Amino acid sequence: MNGNAVKDDLLLTAAGVEIEAAGKDARPKISVVAYTGRIMRVPGWGDIAIDLAGLEAGGQVPLLADHNATVGSVVGHGEPAVANGRLMVAGVVSGAGEPARHVVEMARGGFQFQASVGVAPTEHERVKPNQSVEINGRSLSSPGGFTLVRKGRLREVSITPLGADAETSVAIAASRQGRTNMADIAHEDQIRADERDRLKEIELTCRPIFAGGSERDWGVHQKRVDDMKAKAVAGDMTVSELRAGVLEVLRASRPVFSGVITGGGSGHIPRARVIEAAILKRAGFAALAEKALGPACMEAADDLRVAHTLDLCRAALQHEGIDAPADREGMVRASLTTHTLTEALGAAVNKVLLDGYQESPATWRSFAGVRSVPDFKTATAIRPSFTGSLQQIPPGGEFKHGGADEATTQYKVDTYGKMFSIDRRDLINDDLSLFDSVARAMGQAAMRKLSDLVYDTLLSNAGAFFSAGNGNYITGADTNLSTDGLTKAITAMLTQRDAEGNDLDLRPTRLVVPPELQTVARAVLESEYIAAQTNLPTGNSLRNAVGLEVEPRLSNTKKYGTKASTKHWYLFAAPAASPIIVGFLNGQQTPTVEFFGLDQTVNKLAVSWRVYFDFGAALCDPRAAVRSKGEA
Known part of the structure; x- marks a missing residue:
């Protein structure tokens, strides 16, 4: 079989070995934390995890030298056991040869x-990037x-003087023995290709982007890098952690600038705000x-004289004391590691997104009560009209509790969101x-x-x-929308009374x-x-009696089916009366925008944002609303 064949066994460097001293006639005990249940990195192979639920680890296993x-x-020899998502092996020194005596003597010496x-995998699969898998009592994923080794067999445990890395929780070595089929070879090729890509990304991340392009350009930070x-x-x-660390080094090594002084004498304007203004203007x-x-x-943005998006990249690099690479690709990648450009891009996106949010109609705000909730648990809201009236308390009398069985309604908030990104090519292409x-x-x-949820509710x-x-x-x-119909609805609300x-x-x-x-309304x-009968007043007594909202969702049968109608109409009291309530997590009534930087996903060269919004809605006080069927 050629050298590229995948072998059956994996040799895992254990997280810890303890050899306890014993009395004169007792055998020393050995305790091994064989596997901690997490993802392990194999140089040349990539990330590997073992599902302990599928590992055959029963019976006695030999402890070899x-x-x-x-x-x-x-x-x-020892007995393996799986506990708390970890593989443990507990045994004794029972060998009679020189290796056993050497192990005991060296352990006594400290x-x-x-x-x-040694684990022989019998069934394995490839887990996609960023896909989470629940095994060993935890959720595992890798960028x-x-x-993932779904099934395998524990073969042996060997005592060794030196592992792959004394500071890692688990390190892995691979044993090459046995045969496999072409599917396994293809599997190994994929693993090796992934590892090559990972190592290439590490090299690119650690490459200096200062003038000169040599390793010494990291200066006093070279050892840290x-x-x-x-x-x-x-x-x-991880590569993401490496990027964050290198970016921190980059920021620590750049010179400090005091900001931009405008000709108008307005004081200091942070360069990120100036670039943000230039981005918005150019967009x-x-x-x-x-x-x-x-x-x-x-x-100040006009003073930058931006003729191309790359000018913004160059301005960010210059502000942070970084020489701009000559090629456009390098300039974009370098600028997207700066705090200045990423802050400006994030702020610009946030302003445009919120402008679009606030520009959109929200007819429900004219009648819905707004609530703030601290978490995603079911919350309780008071129905204002159900709280009852105050009772007279005689001198020395006792206050009585009001009932709350019908005075509350329950609701909860959920999260809604989406990702979007700017490809580096968009910046290069202006x-x-x-x-x-x-x-x-x-x-x-x-x-x-948000409006969909409110009106669906x-x-x-x-x-x-x-x-x-x-x-x-x-x-x-007489409940069609008309002066008579509206009068009937107004009367119904005005005459609401408690029990x-x-x-x-x-x-x-x-x-x-x-x-x-809307025309009739x-x-x-x-x-x-x-128009009135003869000898009756013709003045409109309902003129400006209430405000008007026109909401297309009320008649959208394509989205809401038979719940929607072109005939139904509604009358509401003020938002304080809470005919319907809309809840927001921690009172945040606008979407949250989070910036994720460059290359957050290995299959896309782009800067990404995540937009999410936490809200919910519920019907609350029925006495503060009236619905008309609008037809006989």
Whole structure:
């Protein structure tokens, strides 16, 4: 078989070996932490994990000296056990040969042994990059993917004087013996290719980007970079952790600048804000930039004389004392490691996204109460009209508790989100259309999703919220949207009373209709006169009685099915009356934008952002809302 064949056995350097001294006639005990249950890095192979649930580890296993499978090299024997997601081997020194005596004598002298654990894999699979797998009581994933050994057999444990790395929790060596088929060869080729890509990425990350391009250009930080590189190659540090460490070194080594002094005498303007203004202006958002950042910042951005997006990359590098690489690719990669450009890009994206969010209509805000919740657990909201009235307390009397069985409603928030990115080619090609086509669209999509949830909650009518029993659902020929129909709805709300007959002082403030009824609604609310029978007043008594909202979702049968209607219409009290409530995590009423930097995924060269939004909605106080069927 050629040298590229995959062998069956893996030799794992154990996390720890303890050899306890014993009495004159007792055998010394050996304890080995064989495998901690996590992902292990194999130089030349990539990441590997073993599912202990599929590992055959029963019965006695031999404890050998240096993997020498002869009778004279037996040091002892042990019993394996899986506990708390780890593989342990406990045994005794039972060998009668020289190797056993050497191990005992050296242990008494204080020598710290290590152990290699031999595992024969019988079933394995490839886990995709960033895919999580639940094994050994934990969730495991790797940016570059890893090999998962689903089934295997524990063969032996060897006592060794030296392991692969004394400081790692688990290090792996690979034993090459036996035969396999072409599928295994292809599997190894994939593992080797992944490892080559990983090592190449490590080299690129650690390459100096100062002037000169030589290793010595890291200056006083060279040893720190070399140490991080060695750890990354050995698998003790992920590529993402390496990037973060190198970026920290880069920031620590750059000169300090005081900011930009504008000609207008406005004081110091951080360079990141100036570049942010230039980005927004070049992307077509000059008005937004001036409104958010001010005219002085815009003047400083004009002074940069940006003719191409690469000019922004060069400005960021120059500000941080980094010589810009001559090639465009190198300039983009280098600039995206700077704090200046990443901060400017992140802030610009955030402003465009929030502008799109705030620009989108939100008709529900005119009648929905807003709540803040501290977590994702089910929360409880008070129905204001159900709290009852105060009772007179006589001198020395006792206060009584009010009932809360019907006075509350429950709701919870969930997370909604999406990723988007700017490819490095967009910067090279001077293409910032993403700010309009994606960032603004993401902001608008966030508001649409929130409004979708609010109106889906309203239309679903959970728990017969709108019903004759609650006195907030009107039907019949006279409930079409008209002066008579609106009068009936207003009367229904004004005459709401609690169980004790107390008036609740609810006042309708908002009429909400589908687009098909907006013309009729405006006529009812805005006309000075109405057609009336002879000798009856013609003045419109309902003119400006309530505000008007037109909501397309009310009649969107394609999205909401039979719940939607072109005939139904709604009347609501003020948001404080809480006819419906909208909850936000920690009161955050806008989406959160997080920047993830360059190359967060190995299969894409781009800077990425994550947008997420935590919110929920629920029907709350039925007395503060009226629904009309709108037809007989």
